[in-house]
Amino acid sequence: MNVVGYIISYKTNAKARELENRLQQEKAEAFCRKHGLLLSEFFVEPEESRLDYHPLLVKLLNKSSSSKFSGIVVYEFERLAEEEDIRNWIIEEFKKYGIQVYSVKESSMEVSFQESEKKSRSIKEKVRDLPSLPEIVTKVTELVQNPKSSAEDLGKVIAHDSGLTSRVLKLVNSAYYGFPKQISCIQHAIMILGFTTIKGLVLSSSIFKIFSSKNNLVNSLDYKHFWKHSLLTAIVSKKLYKELFFEEDENIFSAAILHDIGKLILDQYDHNNYTNVVINAPEQIYANQVLAAEQKYCEVTHPSIGHLVAEGWNLPPVLADVIRYHHDPLKSEEYERITATVYLSNIISQLTLDCGEFSMDVFDEKIVTHIGLDEEDLSAIFLDIQEEASQLEDLESFFK
Numbered sequence: 001m002n003v004v005g006y007i008i009s010y011k012t013n014a015k016a017r018e019l020e021n022r023l024q025q026e027k028a029e030a031f032c033r034k035h036g037l038l039l040s041e042f043f044v045e046p047e048e049s050r051l052d053y054h055p056l057l058v059k060l061l062n063k064s065s066s067s068k069f070s071g072i073v074v075y076e077f078e079r080l081a082e083e084e085d086i087r088n089w090i091i092e093e094f095k096k097y098g099i100q101v102y103s104v105k106e107s108s109m110e111v112s113f114q115e116s117e118k119k120s121r122s123i124k125e126k127v128r129d130l131p132s133l134p135e136i137v138t139k140v141t142e143l144v145q146n147p148k149s150s151a152e153d154l155g156k157v158i159a160h161d162s163g164l165t166s167r168v169l170k171l172v173n174s175a176y177y178g179f180p181k182q183i184s185c186i187q188h189a190i191m192i193l194g195f196t197t198i199k200g201l202v203l204s205s206s207i208f209k210i211f212s213s214k215n216n217l218v219n220s221l222d223y224k225h226f227w228k229h230s231l232l233t234a235i236v237s238k239k240l241y242k243e244l245f246f247e248e249d250e251n252i253f254s255a256a257i258l259h260d261i262g263k264l265i266l267d268q269y270d271h272n273n274y275t276n277v278v279i280n281a282p283e284q285i286y287a288n289q290v291l292a293a294e295q296k297y298c299e300v301t302h303p304s305i306g307h308l309v310a311e312g313w314n315l316p317p318v319l320a321d322v323i324r325y326h327h328d329p330l331k332s333e334e335y336e337r338i339t340a341t342v343y344l345s346n347i348i349s350q351l352t353l354d355c356g357e358f359s360m361d362v363f364d365e366k367i368v369t370h371i372g373l374d375e376e377d378l379s380a381i382f383l384d385i386q387e388e389a390s391q392l393e394d395l396e397s398f399f400k
């Protein structure tokens with residue numbers, strides 16, 4: 001069936017309007033893909049449209065007798081008209097000319113999880129030769145989980161790996177932590193960074209190293225950006241978790257820094273298909289678009305494949321759960337708090353690094369409300385981390 005998309009935003013700020021329009025387009029595209037509708041073009045209301053004035057919609061309605069399409073996709077029925085009576089009248093008028101109006105929001109458009117899970121098992125065959133985790137990761141994880149271990153114990157283990165030692169020192173001496181004096185002792189570094197952060201960094205730098213070594217391919221994931229995004233998500237997650245739940249969580253930093261590990265796996269083990277994903281869904285902030293493209297080209301999404309590999313590596317179940325549900329946190333049965341925190345931090349990190357400004361439209365309202373937050377809270381969190389984010393630049397070298 002041949003359909004067109006109808007897009008309208010009431011935002012007065014040009015950038016916010018553009019973002020909302022793009023988001024609606026993305027959702028309409030995903031909806032059409034899922035329902036097998038052939039989307040030929042978008043009609044975007046001009047800036048002068050208001051709640052009670054939709055010039056383009058009126059034009060479409062007037063021309064509906066000669067239209068070449070048989071359906072219109074809108075983000076939600078309310079976008080046609082605020083008042084229900086008028087809305088229903090418009091839908092009926094289109095119907096008279098054989099044009100069906102579809103709403104993205106009023107019908108479910110989730111990627112079928114089970115379907116994705118099934119296919120990801122076959123991809124797992126492909127990643128059978130995935131290297132096992134370095135021994136140091138297991139040692140550090142064990143040490144950190146043991147309440148009796150000290151900074152000295154941890155320091156000794158890290159000191160055995162010269163690459164890791166220099167990375168930890170590089171990190172603690174970076175502008176981000178802003179210490180006036182050079183720190184050259186690994187134990188001091190551990191005291192400053194804290195066990196949780198050290199564990200996350202050891203884990204992620206070991207894992208990222210496994211993947212970056214094979215990366216001499218073109219047109220793939222932007223690794224520099226990937227690391228920065230992962231690190232910022234972890235920093236925001238740690239902070240946000242404390243603000244939300246008034247306590248610390250020893251796994252939050254590790255879980256958050258690894259949340260997108262599935263993207264590295266797809267890029268390295270299904271490179272050609274993943275190149276298509278990157279080309280067709282270049283903007284990571286539109287998660288639905290990214291997941292749909294992964295499903296289409298790789299037949300598996302990054303949360304599914306990441307989860308399977310995390311399980312295969314025997315990473316703690318909370319890490320595997322966050323990796324699996326970071327785009328759909330309310331599905332996490334046991335670790336909803338930590339998964340929801342990573343969900344929010346992931347988006348805040350993307351808004352910071354990719355958009356440079358706050359927008360509520362990219363959050364799922366249902367999830368935000370469930371956590372007990374609102375737009376004001378999120379925008380305050382966003383503003384709060386802007387300065388920290390600007391100091392991340394020199395941390396990129398940590399993962400190299």
Ligand SMILES: [Fe+2]
Pocket residue numbers: 259260302326327
């Ligand atoms: Fe993700």
Ligand SMILES: [Fe+2]
Pocket residue numbers: 229233259260346
């Ligand atoms: Fe992410």
